Amino acid sequence: MSEPTALPLIQIRSVTKTFDGVTAVNDVSLDILRGELFAILGSSGCGKTTLLRMLAGFENPTSGRIVIDGVDMTDVPPYERPVNLMFQSYALFPHMTVQQNVAYGLKKERVPEAQIRERVAEMLALVKLGPLAGRKPDKLSGGEKQRVALARALVKRPKLLLLDEPLAALDRKLREHTQFELANLQYQLGTTFVVVTHDQDEAMTLASRIAVMHAGRIAQVGTPGEVYEYPANRYVAGFVGNINLIEGRVAGTANGRLTLHSDALEADLAVACEDPPGPGSELCVAVRPEKITISREAPSNGDRNVVKGVVRDLGYFGDQSLYRVRTRTGAIVQVSAQNLRRSAKLTVEWDDEVFLSWEVGSTILLRS
Amino acid sequence: MSGPSNGGADHSLRWLKRAVAFPYFWLLLFFLAPFLIILKISVADPIIAQPPFTSLLQWGEHGFEGIRVTFANFAFLFQDGYYGIIYLASLKMAAISTLLCLLLGYPMAYYIARQPPQRRQLLLLAVILPFWISFLLRVYAWIGLLNNRGVINDFLIWTGVIHAPIQMLYNDFAVYLGIVYSYLPFMILPLYSNLERMDLDLLDAAADLGARRWRAFVDVTLPISVPGIIGGCLLVFIPAVGEFTIPALLGGADTLMIGRVLWDEFFINRDWPVASAVSVVLLLLLIAPIMWFQRLQSREHEAKS
Numbered sequence: 001m002s003e004p005t006a007l008p009l010i011q012i013r014s015v016t017k018t019f020d021g022v023t024a025v026n027d028v029s030l031d032i033l034r035g036e037l038f039a040i041l042g043s044s045g046c047g048k049t050t051l052l053r054m055l056a057g058f059e060n061p062t063s064g065r066i067v068i069d070g071v072d073m074t075d076v077p078p079y080e081r082p083v084n085l086m087f088q089s090y091a092l093f094p095h096m097t098v099q100q101n102v103a104y105g106l107k108k109e110r111v112p113e114a115q116i117r118e119r120v121a122e123m124l125a126l127v128k129l130g131p132l133a134g135r136k137p138d139k140l141s142g143g144e145k146q147r148v149a150l151a152r153a154l155v156k157r158p159k160l161l162l163l164d165e166p167l168a169a170l171d172r173k174l175r176e177h178t179q180f181e182l183a184n185l186q187y188q189l190g191t192t193f194v195v196v197t198h199d200q201d202e203a204m205t206l207a208s209r210i211a212v213m214h215a216g217r218i219a220q221v222g223t224p225g226e227v228y229e230y231p232a233n234r235y236v237a238g239f240v241g242n243i244n245l246i247e248g249r250v251a252g253t254a255n256g257r258l259t260l261h262s263d264a265l266e267a268d269l270a271v272a273c274e275d276p277p278g279p280g281s282e283l284c285v286a287v288r289p290e291k292i293t294i295s296r297e298a299p300s301n302g303d304r305n306v307v308k309g310v311v312r313d314l315g316y317f318g319d320q321s322l323y324r325v326r327t328r329t330g331a332i333v334q335v336s337a338q339n340l341r342r343s344a345k346l347t348v349e350w351d352d353e354v355f356l357s358w359e360v361g362s363t364i365l366l367r368s
Numbered sequence: 369m370s371g372p373s374n375g376g377a378d379h380s381l382r383w384l385k386r387a388v389a390f391p392y393f394w395l396l397l398f399f400l401a402p403f404l405i406i407l408k409i410s411v412a413d414p415i416i417a418q419p420p421f422t423s424l425l426q427w428g429e430h431g432f433e434g435i436r437v438t439f440a441n442f443a444f445l446f447q448d449g450y451y452g453i454i455y456l457a458s459l460k461m462a463a464i465s466t467l468l469c470l471l472l473g474y475p476m477a478y479y480i481a482r483q484p485p486q487r488r489q490l491l492l493l494a495v496i497l498p499f500w501i502s503f504l505l506r507v508y509a510w511i512g513l514l515n516n517r518g519v520i521n522d523f524l525i526w527t528g529v530i531h532a533p534i535q536m537l538y539n540d541f542a543v544y545l546g547i548v549y550s551y552l553p554f555m556i557l558p559l560y561s562n563l564e565r566m567d568l569d570l571l572d573a574a575a576d577l578g579a580r581r582w583r584a585f586v587d588v589t590l591p592i593s594v595p596g597i598i599g600g601c602l603l604v605f606i607p608a609v610g611e612f613t614i615p616a617l618l619g620g621a622d623t624l625m626i627g628r629v630l631w632d633e634f635f636i637n638r639d640w641p642v643a644s645a646v647s648v649v650l651l652l653l654l655i656a657p658i659m660w661f662q663r664l665q666s667r668e669h670e671a672k673s
Contacts, residue, residue: 056576095591
């Protein structure tokens with residue numbers, strides 16, 4: 001709908017919020033672009049809900065500014081913001097029908113009656129709820145309630161739609177379906193969506209960009225691919241997806257690479273690094289389970305890190321298998337392998353002595 | 369034929385039936401039976417005897433002779449305009465008292481329901497606390513306060529606001545005050561339990577959709593609290609219509625309430641049949657709002673299931 005312009009739709013500038021001396025949001029700065037589907041991802045208590053409530057206007061920041069579409073909205077009450085929120089509990093008015101719920105926001109805006117009817121009908125058709133317009137919320141299923149809440153928040157054509165855990169209350173099957181519907185709807189309408197979630201899968205599949213929050217701060221902002229493949233720190237690496245964390249000591253440096261000695265794996269690992277720290281310094285690297293190849297023979301082709309171990313656990317999921325491999329020192333490395341070839345017999349079994357190897361480029365250097 | 373496990377189920381079912389039957393038994397014994405006795409007296413003629421009314425079943429020399437029923441007492445109530453006026457006056461007094469209780473009780477219940485849980489308990493205790501003192505004592509206490517030589521008048525004269533005592537006792541004002549004071553908790557408690565249950569996200573949602581605080585209250589809180597309002601109003605209105613003690617103690621000679629008429633008919637005129645007819649009509653007047661409320665509740669229940 002609208003072209004992304006240089007000016008971000010939302011500018012959060014060093015926003016801090018404290019409740020009775022407890023800091024919920026700590027000096028957060030964030031730009032959200034026009035037309036983006038942005039996710040704020042974090043575990044419970046990380047401050048994501050507080051940040052959302054400040055965007056909606058239910059909380060005022062202790063310090064910092066929030067600018068929406070060029071206008072400073074820091075102290076503007078919720079009923080005067082071009083922002084709507086879809087509540088996690090949906091918060092549908094129980095005494096109103098679906099039609100009345102969706103029409104409520106337009107009535108408060110004093111839109112003419114005929115236009116209200118038209119826009120509500122249009123919105124109900126968009127979320128496929130037309131036939132249920134006369135029902136009260138307690139006669140709706142969970143998925144239908146979710147769509148009413150969505151329609152009610154979108155009918156005012158907000159510049160920004162906030163969604164608080166939009167899929168959390170749905171069962172798994174419905175969630176997958178709704179996830180794609182939501183992304184589709186956002187694409188059709190071009191409205192900027194900000195989704196707050198604790199579910200990394202939800203954030204990864206829905207969002208064009210993700211901000212990972214931890215302890216009131218932004219740990220990393222990036223596309224799902226960036227956050228997954230290039231986590232900025234240990235927290236993000238551990239929170240998003242499965243990962244093997246490897247502690248070690250720098251043994252040597254050469255040609256933009258360093259050699260890390262890991263006692264736990266009894267191996268020297270090559271890690272790409274532009275400005276390597278001096279020998280002897282402690283470092284942490286990581287590698288994703290799916291980047292590791294497992295084999296009974298020693299890998300032949302070069303430029304790979306290799307570790308030896310014994311298969312302790314094996315989980316067969318049909319499409320893939322998960323292995324837990326133990327090194328001689330007792331450290332566990334997780335490996336996941338796609339079962340590309342059709343065969344009832346696995347090439348690697350319990351108690352097999354195996355070689356684990358991965359490309360040097362797949363090794364993630366974590367600086368903090 | 370049934371196995372031991374089935375026998376156990378039968379056993380517990382029997383107990384369940386008994387437990388369910390108990391409230392009905394209670395109603396039968398303490399509500400329906402007295403009502404039937406009153407109804408019986410209301411269709412009898414007054415006589416000077418012990419008891420002072422004719423018997424329903426007539427026994428003669430040859431045994432049972434028939435039933436004796438008269439509607440003269442009811443006809444009397446409708447012919448004599450006096451009773452109609454008093455019924456209306458009682459309904460009016462009860463209605464105004466109920467409205468005053470609602471106007472006072474709603475903000476109080478709302479305030480309590482929005483406090484942190486621990487404070488809520490304390491404030492609710494304060495609402496219930498007066499019940500620990502006898503109702504009669506509390507009404508008498510008002511006499512001491514409102515008297516021409518009472519605490520309030522003495523204080524006002526002492527401060528020089530007034531020079532002669534204001535007549536606050538033995539008039540309708542005192543009766544309204546007494547009823548509102550006595551029945552306010554019955555308004556607050558059902559309202560509180562309704563308002564306390566409300567999902568506060570709904571108010572955030574209303575604000576998010578463009579409603580200011582007052583608007584959100586009118587659009588969301590008020591309609592959702594309607595069952596609490598109706599419950600509280602019935603709990604105040606029904607006993608207030610038949611209230612006897614408060615008008616008797618605080619009211620003046622011109623304060624007409626049906627409870628006093630009932631008393632006079634029973635104990636002064638010793639006309640038990642007319643007194644019974646008065647109370648039967650009162651009951652019929654009060655059953656109408658109760659049935660309306662029941663219908664409203666069952667309709668709401670239906671909507672939920």
